Amino acid sequence: MHDIVTVAVTVFMGFFAMMNPIANTAVFVGMTGDFTPQQRRQTAIKALVAAFCIIAAFCLLGKGIFEIFGITLPALRLAGGILVFLVGYHMLQGSSSKLHTNEQATPDKGEKVQPADIAISPLALPILAGPGTIATAMNYSASGSMLNIIVTIAAFAILCLITFVCFLYGPKLVDMIGENGINITTRLMGLILTVIGMQMLIQGVHDAYLLFDITPIPVIIENA
Template sequence: MHDFTTLTTLAVTVFMGFFAMMNPIANTAVFVGMTASKSPQKTRAIAFKALFCAFCIVAAFSLLGKGIFSLFGITLPALRLAGGILVFLVGYHMLQGNQSKIHTSQQATKVAIQNEEDEGDIAISPLALPILAGPGTLATAMNYSASGDITHIFITIGAFAILCGITFVCFLTGPKLVEKIGEGGISIITRLMGLILTVIGMQMLIQGVHDAIQLYVPVGS
């Protein structure tokens, strides 16, 4: 049985981890730049398809995480160590006021803005991958669901679904939101999210080292 307080704490932790990684406010600015020449109907279609694809990708990794580990012989400590490093690097770049190249594809974004692609192409790449469901987001999802506990898996998927809903609203109100917050506000939010991510990454690293010691170091040695 899971304690309600423990589950609530886990849900908040997972949500904040996803929120910091996806950074809906900063991604809204990217989305507005990519869809500036689109009609409201196409903009809505792009936002929905991008977020739906991102949700499906994260849900798949959350559900299949344990199977992927078994297939490739990956241990949970290895995921937490690698994921911790990855999340820490993303957070470090954001803390400097930059979007990490690990998490987003600036070149892909430039190509999408320069070329008038249809909404399906833009929604899937670069929006869904790698901007919304990048390596950092997938590592975060697998870290919280990799134990195989069905409760943890559902909490992870549910938290990401809520975040997708929030991001969808941000995308639809993008121009007004970006105008009100301004570049300075977006920069401050990005740095705050970066700080949260560096702490989450370090916690994943600490947990990974702890788990690795318990797994590989004989008791009493």
């Protein structure tokens, strides 16, 4: 039971740091500034449902994807660790990672944007369920254990609910925290992500060593 709780907390913190609901709320408020409360609610629901479906699909199909493309778990952990580390590094520097932004997503002044235009892209992809989040989900669920898959999906579902509440009260939350508060939160999440990324790298190196470690065949030299 203790191990399950530890895994659940680790998975949740990994997702929380990667998605960073506080910073994403500021992005959401900026992108939906001209929307009515009803349109903002519909956009948030559509984006989070789409993000959840994407992550759940990768959690459930991760093992099959590995088999189809011949991917090993150490390879995923090495690549995912680098990816997560880079995202965390950019957040530590106080800048947004290109994996979680879309430069063409910001509408021009005076241009009316419909909720459907931003719910899937860029909100669901790549802001909420970007490559880093997908790599994190597959890393935690790739062992193939149904319990790990359920814990990973449940942790992301809880995070989606928290993000939904943040989105609904976005303007008030942003005003209450302020720009400095968002910057501090972003840097803290970046620190957590760099540590998680490094841990994934270490685990990947360890698993790769065990996977490809070949015990040398002893050679018996007989005296002539």
